[in-house]
Amino acid sequence: MRSDPITSIVQKNLCTGCGGCAGQFPDFIRMVDDPENGRRPVVAQTPEGHKAAKVALEGCAGAATDWSKLALIDDIDRMWGPVLKTWEGWAQDTEIRHRGSSGGAVTGLAAYALDTGFAAGVAHIAARTEDPRLNEAVISRDHAGLLRGAGSRYAQASPLEAIPEIKSGDAPIVFIGKPCDVASLNKAMRHDAQLAANISLTIAIFCAGAPNLNATEQLLDTLEVPKTAKVTDLRYRGNGWPGLMQARFQTPDGTETDSKGIPYGEGWGRILQAHRRWRCRVCADHTGAFADISVGDPWHAPPKGNTDAGRSLIVARTARGQAFVEAAMQGRALVAIARDRDVIARAQPNLVATGGAIWGRRVAMRALGLAAPQDTGLKLLPLWMTLPAKQKMQSVLGTWKRVLRDRLWRRVRIADRVQ
Ligand SMILES: Cc1cc2nc3c(=O)[nH]c(=O)nc-3n(C[C@H](O)[C@H](O)[C@H](O)COP(=O)(O)OP(=O)(O)OC[C@H]3O[C@@H](n4cnc5c(N)ncnc54)[C@H](O)[C@@H]3O)c2cc1C
Numbered sequence: 001m002r003s004d005p006i007t008s009i010v011q012k013n014l015c016t017g018c019g020g021c022a023g024q025f026p027d028f029i030r031m032v033d034d035p036e037n038g039r040r041p042v043v044a045q046t047p048e049g050h051k052a053a054k055v056a057l058e059g060c061a062g063a064a065t066d067w068s069k070l071a072l073i074d075d076i077d078r079m080w081g082p083v084l085k086t087w088e089g090w091a092q093d094t095e096i097r098h099r100g101s102s103g104g105a106v107t108g109l110a111a112y113a114l115d116t117g118f119a120a121g122v123a124h125i126a127a128r129t130e131d132p133r134l135n136e137a138v139i140s141r142d143h144a145g146l147l148r149g150a151g152s153r154y155a156q157a158s159p160l161e162a163i164p165e166i167k168s169g170d171a172p173i174v175f176i177g178k179p180c181d182v183a184s185l186n187k188a189m190r191h192d193a194q195l196a197a198n199i200s201l202t203i204a205i206f207c208a209g210a211p212n213l214n215a216t217e218q219l220l221d222t223l224e225v226p227k228t229a230k231v232t233d234l235r236y237r238g239n240g241w242p243g244l245m246q247a248r249f250q251t252p253d254g255t256e257t258d259s260k261g262i263p264y265g266e267g268w269g270r271i272l273q274a275h276r277r278w279r280c281r282v283c284a285d286h287t288g289a290f291a292d293i294s295v296g297d298p299w300h301a302p303p304k305g306n307t308d309a310g311r312s313l314i315v316a317r318t319a320r321g322q323a324f325v326e327a328a329m330q331g332r333a334l335v336a337i338a339r340d341r342d343v344i345a346r347a348q349p350n351l352v353a354t355g356g357a358i359w360g361r362r363v364a365m366r367a368l369g370l371a372a373p374q375d376t377g378l379k380l381l382p383l384w385m386t387l388p389a390k391q392k393m394q395s396v397l398g399t400w401k402r403v404l405r406d407r408l409w410r411r412v413r414i415a416d417r418v419q
């Protein structure tokens with residue numbers, strides 16, 4: 001039997017792990033945690049499985065996205081996706097602000113949606129209770145559930161596995177995910193009226209790339225969690241801005257202990273970022289162009305310590321998103337101060353450089369006959385042209401070096417196991 005289209009997306013390194021295909025066809029496609037390649041779909045190799053994969057491809061943003069219907073009016077929009085209005089702010093609720101990754105704006109907005117009846121539930125991800133090294137898609141209907149998800153998880157997560165539960169109700173749901181998760185949801189909604197009818201708002205977190213499970217294991221080693229211990233909690237961010245990376249574990253004699261904590265910058269810079277998947281390095285949307293609202297860190301005014309009171313950078317992408325942020329401000333759920341629309345570039349210098357390199361990386365891939373994402377209506381060449389000559393060259397030569405080093409021409413095969 002020939003390979004199905006979803007398996008082919010995985011094999012060609014185009015899958016982002018959003019979980020949309022599995023969420024649409026849970027009887028035939030399931031997500032598995034591969035320690036090296038990420039959380040990826042495995043399709044039943046039956047005629048029904050192949051049929052499901054063919055339809056699921058229509059909602060897969062890993063393969064392709066269409067930017068032509070987005071309102072890209074000026075250079076700021078063309079660089080970051082539609083930017084209607086920007087603010088710097090935080091959740092009014094002090095616990096949400098403290099537990100949140102930056103200023104708890106995402107959880108604060110989600111809590112406001114539940115409190116006002118704007119939504120009956122919020123689809124997001126949270127650490128798995130029985131194994132916090134891994135994540136699960138959940139729908140929360142109260143603050144306690146939302147707080148389980150507060151704080152970014154720099155690990156693989158597939159929030160679109162919640163699609164069956166989103167569709168099963170007749171009440172609106174707010175969806176939270178990474179830019180690629182929101183992009184797939186957006187695509188799937190175009191083909192699924194019931195799904196579209198049940199989504200009242202989408203919120204994306206900024207994302208430089210999701211590390212794999214091997215990265216989490218390396219982090220646990222650095223945090224000096226014994227190999228024989230059972231991890232009972234693992235935080236990558238939050239409890240202040242930007243927060244410490246810290247685990248809690250139980251030793252075989254039943255004693256529960258907090259591990260040492262390391263600053264977020266050290267954990268990301270020294271361990272996690274090197275384990276981002278190749279798909280993330282050719283990702284053209286790190287800030288959630290397809291969402292109603294996007295939230296990231298205002299790094300242009302960084303915290304002085306590791307656990308300062310947090311602040312978030314909030315971007316309204318649609319009129320619906322802008323109205324919701326303004327209502328949350330009026331409803332005293334969110335404290336926010338308007339900022340100039342060009343604040344994103346000042347806040348995210350690393351993403352400016354990454355955005356510029358994408359055209360070069362993709363051209364380098366295609367020159368070797370390797371697949372790259374197909375994003376129509378997105379003009380990557382002008383962004384690449386703004387790079388200094390050395391960086392232009394690096395984007396191409398660095399890609400070829402990585403293709404050789406990581407043998408990226410090999411088909412990705414998913415190991416269906418977690419140790
Ligand atoms: C892998 C990764 C890379 C990131 N890279 C950047 C970056 O380059 N620049 C930047 O400014 N910000 C980045 N962030 C986002 C940043 O860490 C904060 O999430 C953002 O500022 C929102 O903070 P908050 O306090 O408002 O959110 P919170 O109130 O803490 O809420 C965070 C929400 O995100 C959801 N979430 C957490 N982890 C994941 C995940 N892995 N997949 C899907 N949903 C998730 C949670 O369920 C929760 O609902 C990244 C986050 C992740 C997970």
Ligand code: SF4
Nearest residue numbers: 015016019021060062
């Ligand atoms: S990107 Fe999402 S929809 Fe596409 S194959 Fe991967 S998990 Fe499935």
Ligand code: SF4
Nearest residue numbers: 179180207209280283
């Ligand atoms: S970098 Fe892009 S593809 Fe990778 S997890 Fe983030 S949004 Fe998804």
